[in-house]
Amino acid sequence: MLNCFCKRFNIIVNIQRSVHSDLLRNFGWSQIISARREQSQNLSTRSSDRSPVLHPLKVLQPDVAVPLIPEGSHLFDPSNEEIIEAQKIFIPMQKGSIRFLKGAVYTEQLPEYDLPEVAFIGRSNVGKSSLIKALFTAADDELNIRTSKTPGQTKTLNFFQVGNFFSAVDMPGYGYNMPAHFADSAEQFLKTRRKLCRTFVLIDATTGVTRVDNIGLDMVEEFGKPYVIVMTKIDKVVQSVLVKNLMSVIKHRETSSFCFPQPFLCSSVTGDGLALLQTFIAYVTGNVQIKGL
Numbered sequence: 001m002l003n004c005f006c007k008r009f010n011i012i013v014n015i016q017r018s019v020h021s022d023l024l025r026n027f028g029w030s031q032i033i034s035a036r037r038e039q040s041q042n043l044s045t046r047s048s049d050r051s052p053v054l055h056p057l058k059v060l061q062p063d064v065a066v067p068l069i070p071e072g073s074h075l076f077d078p079s080n081e082e083i084i085e086a087q088k089i090f091i092p093m094q095k096g097s098i099r100f101l102k103g104a105v106y107t108e109q110l111p112e113y114d115l116p117e118v119a120f121i122g123r124s125n126v127g128k129s130s131l132i133k134a135l136f137t138a139a140d141d142e143l144n145i146r147t148s149k150t151p152g153q154t155k156t157l158n159f160f161q162v163g164n165f166f167s168a169v170d171m172p173g174y175g176y177n178m179p180a181h182f183a184d185s186a187e188q189f190l191k192t193r194r195k196l197c198r199t200f201v202l203i204d205a206t207t208g209v210t211r212v213d214n215i216g217l218d219m220v221e222e223f224g225k226p227y228v229i230v231m232t233k234i235d236k237v238v239q240s241v242l243v244k245n246l247m248s249v250i251k252h253r254e255t256s257s258f259c260f261p262q263p264f265l266c267s268s269v270t271g272d273g274l275a276l277l278q279t280f281i282a283y284v285t286g287n288v289q290i291k292g293l
């Protein structure tokens with residue numbers, strides 16, 4: 001059963017990988033432009049051979065009565081040129097330039113470097129490893145990131161170095177089957193990392209914000225860390241469910257002091273929203289400039 005699932009998932013990832021690497025190899029013009037065109041397409045009218053939707057939130061907005069980002073906030077909406085520039089960072093310039101650095105748990109084991117850092121946290125099985133794998137699909141062979149249907153497989157803080165641009169950290173999931181060290185290791189990490197510039201808190205689009213998600217959300221609020229909500233697995237829900245669950249994120253944002261106003265909507269399977277998230281990561285780590293920001 002698991003084998004069969006893995007095979008199917010690999011096929012999907014391989015299709016996505018070839019679409020993605022074509023996009024990157026050709027510096028993406030035609031695909032990005034067609035993705036732009038798809039912004040006018042309803043998210044629920046999906047077909048497997050279409051280009052990824054670039055900005056899922058923008059697609060949803062016309063169908064939602066409340067503003068998805070607060071009045072007065074700027075929508076993060078980079079130009080095609082800025083997206084192309086940002087995506088170059090996610091392609092290895094040479095073998096090993098994007099690499100797994102180490103798995104660690106306690107402060108003294110954490111790697112030292114002078115790079116900006118971004119962390120991905122979320123409850124078990126929310127899709128953290130899959131998202132990192134999809135963001136770095138061009139370096140997949142070197143990173144060899146494992147994903148699993150079984151919750152709680154990520155047991156250490158896994159560090160990935162992305163050239164001299166930044167470092168990404170895949171944190172263990174909380175909730176079901178979480179490692180016993182989670183509270184200590186996550187707290188120590190969030191408290192001590194000087195170069196941590198953003199934490200991405202992942203929320204499953206099939207559930208919206210649950211009580212378990214509040215473990216991570218409360219933690220980043222308590223430590224006063226600027227964070228961004230990423231809704232994962234948007235391919236798994238119809239638009240009405242996506243909007244309903246997005247509302248739980250909007251509701252959380254209203255009471256938050258450190259949450260970025262714009263949630264990012266992604267699918268690691270279809271690639272929807274990934275180019276936008278890559279561009280945002282490149283922007284917050286100081287690796288691309290976005291006009292007007």
Ligand SMILES: Nc1nc2c(ncn2[C@@H]2O[C@H](COP(=O)(O)OP(=O)(O)OP(=O)(O)O)[C@@H](O)[C@H]2O)c(=O)[nH]1
Nearest residue numbers: 124125126127128129130148152153154173233268
């Ligand atoms: N359809 C769909 N499935 C996804 C997506 N992202 C992840 N999954 C599936 O969700 C399951 C969990 O994904 P992982 O990436 O291993 O989740 P994780 O958060 O790293 O899990 P832990 O190790 O428990 O912390 C796997 O079966 C993935 O294939 C997505 O965008 N769409």
